[in-house]
Amino acid sequence: MTHIAWFLCWSSAVLLVHVFVGYPALVACLARLRPLRIERRAAVPSVTVVIAAHDGAAWVRAKLANLRALDYPQGSIEIVLACDGCTDDTAALARRVVDARLHVLEFAVRRGKAACLNDAVAAARGDVILFTDIRQRLAPSALRELVANLADPSVGVAGGELHMENVRGSFAQGVDTYWRYEKAIRHAESRSGSTIGVSGALYAMRRDLFEPLPAGTVLDDVLVPMRVAARGYRVIVEPRAIAWDQPSRHPQDERRRKIRTLAGNYQLVQQAPWLLMPWSNPLWFRFVSHKVLRLFAPWLIVAFTVGCGLLFNRHPMYASGFLGVVFAAFAVALARLRPTLGRWLPLRIAVAFFYLNLFAAQALVAFARHRRLHLW
Structure with missing residues (x-):
């Protein structure tokens, strides 16, 4: 015994x-002692903004207005909004917005985010796909900062940084502190090579690197980057590309979202067992x-x-x-x-x-x- x-x-x-x-300290040392440079360059490739939404009526107009305010040539942007079995008027509100660049895909039967992303990317014409969620607000320079990284041929995915605003209450402050710790690890991973996941609220990738997601995938913001890294490209984080979100203020508010996300990691290994094989997964x-x-x-x-x-x-x-x-x-x-x-x-x-x-x-x-x- x-x-x-x-x-x-x-x-x-x-x-x-x-x-x-140990691991955070190791990648921090690698980032400091052996950083890998990124050849950023001002570029304006054509971009398709992809949003998958379920019952997003409360945010859709503000989100589309936010996308119109991006500091990027508007003629180089198209927007594909995939409405997944919405029971509210998300699609109707979006169609009332007069914008020839906006394409609304409305699906009567709810199939899940992964299926909507697959269909939205299939309809995309841009050289770069910008994935973002309907709720978060993007900084005006976010898209320009991300595509500047994709100008480096070694970079396949560039993720933005999620900032919390209106952080009030002890629980929300604690979650924000933990999130800052998590972001520090991602930054160190990025500077020393590749990070193993990005924020689903804001990330950009080369369209030709996207592979359709398995049905029901929860963590597209991990599986997509890991697939790209397996093909020899870097996955980096751009701290100047910012999205803002609201933190959970009570444990019960955080519980459902966090359990689903964490369970998504088990699903990820089930869907892609190669992630656990060192000879198949470079990360x-x-x-x-x-x-x-x-x-x-x-x-x-x-x-x-x-x-x-x-x-x-x-x-x-x-x-x-x-x-x-x-x-x-x-x-x-x-x-x-x-x-x-x-x-x-x-x-x-x-x-x-x-x-x-x-x-x-x-x-x-x-x-x-x-x-x-x-x-x-």
């Missing part, structure tokens, strides 16, 4: 440190470190706690590890009971970390019980 406890404690501790500290180490091991983090925390608990009396180090987890759990509970205390930065981070790992554990259960994920 002692050997099992020792293995649980140390293997889980090593993997947890690698996931949250295998990054994918496993950044995505796969993150999914197992909650179970590693449990294993670490159990291991330290079984070895509690063997050495003060194990007692400290066990009590550290207990103290962290107490701090999270205290922050939830006393919201004023939750505004303190360490507690904000602890609460966000707790819920994100809780959602990761729930995502595995949700995927195991229902392999066909929700379409949206």
